[in-house]
Amino acid sequence: MSPRDTLTFAADAARGTPVRTALMVLAMAIGVAAVVVLTALGEGARRYVMGEFSALGSNLVVVLPGRTNTGGIGAGSLVTSTPRDLTVEDAQALLRAPLVSRVAPLAVGNSEIAYGGQLRDTLVLGTTADFAPIRRYRVAEGRFLPAEDPRHGAPVVVIGDTIRRDLFGTRSALGQLVRIGDRRFRVIGTLPASSSGLGVNADEAVIVPVALAQSLFNSNTLFRILVEVRHREAIPQGRSQVLQILQQRHDGEEDVTLISQDAVLGTFDRILTALTFGVAGIAAISLAVAGILVMNVMLVSVTQRTAEVGLLKALGAPDGTIRILFLSEAALLSLAGAAAGLILGYFGAWGLRAAYPALPAWPPSWAVLAGTFTALVTGLVFGVIPAGRAAQLNPVTALAKH
Amino acid sequence: MAQIELQGIDRRFILGDSIVSALRNISVAIEAGEYVAIMGPSGSGKSTLLNVLGLLDPPDAGTYRLDGRDVTTLGSNEQARIRRERIGFVFQSFHLVPRLSARENIALPMVLAGIPPKDRQARVGRALEDYGLADRADHRPDQLSGGQRQRVAIARATIMRPEVILADEPTGNLDRATGQDVTQILEALNAQGVTLLVVTHDQELGSRARRCLRMEDGAVVEDLRRGPSSSGLR
Numbered sequence: 001m002s003p004r005d006t007l008t009f010a011a012d013a014a015r016g017t018p019v020r021t022a023l024m025v026l027a028m029a030i031g032v033a034a035v036v037v038l039t040a041l042g043e044g045a046r047r048y049v050m051g052e053f054s055a056l057g058s059n060l061v062v063v064l065p066g067r068t069n070t071g072g073i074g075a076g077s078l079v080t081s082t083p084r085d086l087t088v089e090d091a092q093a094l095l096r097a098p099l100v101s102r103v104a105p106l107a108v109g110n111s112e113i114a115y116g117g118q119l120r121d122t123l124v125l126g127t128t129a130d131f132a133p134i135r136r137y138r139v140a141e142g143r144f145l146p147a148e149d150p151r152h153g154a155p156v157v158v159i160g161d162t163i164r165r166d167l168f169g170t171r172s173a174l175g176q177l178v179r180i181g182d183r184r185f186r187v188i189g190t191l192p193a194s195s196s197g198l199g200v201n202a203d204e205a206v207i208v209p210v211a212l213a214q215s216l217f218n219s220n221t222l223f224r225i226l227v228e229v230r231h232r233e234a235i236p237q238g239r240s241q242v243l244q245i246l247q248q249r250h251d252g253e254e255d256v257t258l259i260s261q262d263a264v265l266g267t268f269d270r271i272l273t274a275l276t277f278g279v280a281g282i283a284a285i286s287l288a289v290a291g292i293l294v295m296n297v298m299l300v301s302v303t304q305r306t307a308e309v310g311l312l313k314a315l316g317a318p319d320g321t322i323r324i325l326f327l328s329e330a331a332l333l334s335l336a337g338a339a340a341g342l343i344l345g346y347f348g349a350w351g352l353r354a355a356y357p358a359l360p361a362w363p364p365s366w367a368v369l370a371g372t373f374t375a376l377v378t379g380l381v382f383g384v385i386p387a388g389r390a391a392q393l394n395p396v397t398a399l400a401k402h
Numbered sequence: 403m404a405q406i407e408l409q410g411i412d413r414r415f416i417l418g419d420s421i422v423s424a425l426r427n428i429s430v431a432i433e434a435g436e437y438v439a440i441m442g443p444s445g446s447g448k449s450t451l452l453n454v455l456g457l458l459d460p461p462d463a464g465t466y467r468l469d470g471r472d473v474t475t476l477g478s479n480e481q482a483r484i485r486r487e488r489i490g491f492v493f494q495s496f497h498l499v500p501r502l503s504a505r506e507n508i509a510l511p512m513v514l515a516g517i518p519p520k521d522r523q524a525r526v527g528r529a530l531e532d533y534g535l536a537d538r539a540d541h542r543p544d545q546l547s548g549g550q551r552q553r554v555a556i557a558r559a560t561i562m563r564p565e566v567i568l569a570d571e572p573t574g575n576l577d578r579a580t581g582q583d584v585t586q587i588l589e590a591l592n593a594q595g596v597t598l599l600v601v602t603h604d605q606e607l608g609s610r611a612r613r614c615l616r617m618e619d620g621a622v623v624e625d626l627r628r629g630p631s632s633s634g635l636r
Binding site for chain 1: 484486493513514
């Protein structure tokens with residue numbers, strides 16, 4: 001019997017009992033759809049969290065002054081050493097490291113900003129032009145800080161969205177002079193609303209050149225240095241290069257702490273991937289239930305078609321052909337169920353995305369493949385027993401049943 | 403050498419704790435092209451004999467030679483092949499597949515034999531013409547009369563051009579006129595040289611055959627030949 005004839009015969013047989021076939025396809029479809037939707041949900045959650053972290057720059061290394069981890073007792077640890085300050089020169093020196101692509105020094109302080117008789121407290125961030133690409137900031141209007149020598153800065157400021165609204169309302173802020181602390185700055189750009197990465201909200205901050213921030217606060221230390229390495233894989237090597245340069249500059253003492261978001265990111269990635277696998281596993285249970293249903297339906301089918309099996313044997317169908325006929329029927333039912341389930345699942349995932357636009361709930365391709373494959377294998381595995389039963393029927397007694 | 407040679411065929415069934423002998427020491431030789439009626443009361447073993455001849459039921463003892471070849475010892479796939487290529491079955495209750503059209507039912511043996519669709523179409527078309535079913539080709543069995551169903555079944559049994567046709571009460575479910583019609587079709591096939599074995603209760607049908615095997619209690623009690631010798635047809 002040719003494969004095409006086998007499939008045609010099996011499809012005809014399945015169509016012969018439309019209600020039963022439809023119910024079975026539905027059960028299989030729900031199983032596959034559950035896999036698709038739940039993995040889409042898990043994957044969506046993972047992508048959402050990853051996206052939030054990437055907004056901070058996933059290949060970011062943050063340099064903090066001082067050491068947070070305590071070593072063993074040694075000559076050095078007995079002396080209470082105030083850490084050496086981080087300076088703008090330290091930040092510039094880091095650009096020498098081959099794996100470092102961008103560096104932004106960051107000085108932070110609180111001050112007040114005044115315009116047209118209005119006064120407001122504000123967070124002042126002193127940094128350089130590279131801060132924007134490192135933190136993925138965009139400007140709403142105007143432009144960000146100009147690229148210039150970080151030791152001297154032009155008196156210009158980029159203001160956060162809340163500050164802009166409070167001070168200027170609907171008027172344009174660009175080109176206006178504001179007073180911050182005791183100095184005058186020209187507004188050259190504004191940030192869009194909620195320019196945040198996790199945590200820090202730039203809406204209530206103003207950004208000025210680092211040199212001016214330092215003179216505002218009358219200090220020459222930095223709060224942080226943000227270092228961007230060329231790519232995520234280079235983070236471990238980039239860290240050691242950064243550490244080496246700073247150690248050299250600080251008389252051989254390792255007095256800084258490096259934090260890379262990569263580590264946090266990796267942990268979250270693993271947790272959420274495990275979660276996705278977990279929900280996929282739960283969904284797979286419904287596939288197994290559907291498989292048992294396939295077996296049940298096929299057993300009923302064999303019983304109802306006993307006379308037909310007897311006839312096929314009388315017409316000269318070998319046992320193997322009969323087994324393949326019933327297995328093909330189970331496989332076709334499973335595939336039809338899988339196809340319907342994929343449509344249902346994609347529709348469900350679309351519904352999720354429509355309901356929660358922030359969640360990129362796209363089913364991962366591995367889950368789609370695995371769901372379809374599992375459906376097919378389940379159908380075949382649970383089809384083996386009924387098909388074997390059909391093949392083993394005694395033709396004489398089978399023909400007598402009519 | 404006879405086409406069909408049975409020697410010492412026994413067939414026993416276990417019913418509960420008793421053993422029932424359906425066939426006892428049957429030895430029969432049938433030449434190619436013979437027309438044989440197998441008659442006898444219910445439970446005399448007629449159908450079992452037919453099933454043994456059709457390789458559907460393995461005998462417990464004895465040998466069955468088809469064209470000189472011992473077929474009782476063949477594997478099940480080989481036996482299936484012989485059923486497919488050399489034996490045609492006609493049943494009392496027709497045994498048509500209900501969801502398939504007349505055309506598809508007739509084509510079924512060729513589908514199982516793996517004959518390409520193009521050849522199938524031509525042969526089924528011819529068979530539909532021959533059996534007067536051309537205008538019923540796409541009807542399903544439940545849309546056909548009893549006579550038409552049995553004609554579909556006979557067309558199916560002959561589509562592989564078998565040498566032997568085994569018919570179990572072929573007219574049992576038909577009215578008299580239709581039964582005669584079916585009998586004539588079967589006899590026409592026999593006239594073309596096909597060996598025809600018919601199990602029947604019907605005295606009239608039995609008396610038309612040139613040879614009659616009368617069975618009682620699993621044994622052949624009478625082997626009656628009439629008319630011209632079947633060997634004359636070869």
